[in-house]
Amino acid sequence: MASQQDIDIVEPSPFKSLLNFRDVGRTPDEVSTLDIDPLLNQYKIRSIIDLRSKTEHVQKEKKHGLSNSSIYTTEIVGIDYNYVSLNGSAFERALLKRLKYTSLIKLLSLMAFGYRVEAIAIIGAEVMQPRGLTGLAFDTLATSTAEILSIFRLLADEEGYPVMIHCTQGKDRTGLVVLLLLLMLEVPISAIEADYQASERELQVELEERIGELRKGGLEAEFAECPAGFVKAVVTEIEEKYGGINKYLIEKVGVDEDLRRRLVSTLAGSKSAIS
Numbered sequence: 605m606a607s608q609q610d611i612d613i614v615e616p617s618p619f620k621s622l623l624n625f626r627d628v629g630r631t632p633d634e635v636s637t638l639d640i641d642p643l644l645n646q647y648k649i650r651s652i653i654d655l656r657s658k659t660e661h662v663q664k665e666k667k668h669g670l671s672n673s674s675i676y677t678t679e680i681v682g683i684d685y686n687y688v689s690l691n692g693s694a695f696e697r698a699l700l701k702r703l704k705y706t707s708l709i710k711l712l713s714l715m716a717f718g719y720r721v722e723a724i725a726i727i728g729a730e731v732m733q734p735r736g737l738t739g740l741a742f743d744t745l746a747t748s749t750a751e752i753l754s755i756f757r758l759l760a761d762e763e764g765y766p767v768m769i770h771c772t773q774g775k776d777r778t779g780l781v782v783l784l785l786l787l788m789l790e791v792p793i794s795a796i797e798a799d800y801q802a803s804e805r806e807l808q809v810e811l812e813e814r815i816g817e818l819r820k821g822g823l824e825a826e827f828a829e830c831p832a833g834f835v836k837a838v839v840t841e842i843e844e845k846y847g848g849i850n851k852y853l854i855e856k857v858g859v860d861e862d863l864r865r866r867l868v869s870t871l872a873g874s875k876s877a878i879s
Contacts, residue, residue: 640680651684651764653755655771655778657691659724684764688754690777694747702731721820728822737827738837741780745841749857755781756859760866773814775803775830783838787849788864789871797835804830 643649679685700708707726714723732740758764771777779800786796807814807828814828846852853859859867 644682647766649683649766649768651767653686653688653758653769655688655690657689659720660772662720686758688751690748690751692748692751695744698743698747699727699731725822733823737776737831738834741838742841744780752857756867760863760870762870773807800835801830
């Protein structure tokens with residue numbers, strides 16, 4: 605488990621509206637116009653990898669898309685956007701298989717009439733909540749291999765750097781992708797734990813709002829947390845089920861030696877990956 609001292613070493617976000625932003629070596633779900641200039645000119649972000657689902661994008665548009673006077677923007681001119689829903693169709697099918705038959709019928713009916721958010725809340729309450737953050741991370745490792753491969757291919761392209769990776773909170777899906785990358789680079793587990801747990805501190809300012817949004821999706825407050833045992837549990841799953849990070853990436857995800865070499869060269873070099 606990372607010590608509080610290790611967590612405190614992780615630098616806080618320098619932005620007012622971009623919570624949980626940091627250099628992984630040491631989301632923008634919403635970015636205010638005040639933060640665009642440093643994002644482009646100080647950090648020189650060239651590309652963004654957005655891990656959110658279609659449902660989350662629908663929710664985002666409902667929240668900000670109708671207001672022409674909003675100080676928030678959803679896309680920044682000058683940055684290349686790459687949309688890779690980490691929890692894609694294979695992950696969704698795995699969750700649907702866990703639903704009761706009656707719940708599945710209700711979900712399909714809601715989807716048919718355009719009530720996507722309400723439909724997802726059924727999966728949240730009946731499947732995701734019981735699985736917990738750790739169980740869902742295991743499910744992602746098992747089912748989201750095509751998406752992980754797509755993300756790794758984007759990260760192997762030096763022309764896209766500096767790159768920002770984000771989801772909604774920047775701690776679960778983003779945290780898992782960063783965890784895989786850091787394991788591949790042989791970063792000490794304690795440093796990976798400290799980086800992951802620092803997200804809880806960074807998101808504290810919007811905790812109540814986040815909890816409210818989670819409950820709309822059928823999830824409880826613990827989904828806003830960064831459990832101390834998460835990283836070790838995921839590392840243990842990778843080691844015991846897949847034989848370690850290298851075997852997982854090669855045999856399960858399909859990362860060949862050329863892609864792995866380019867990733868290591870790019871990430872261990874002078875370029876920056878930002879989450």
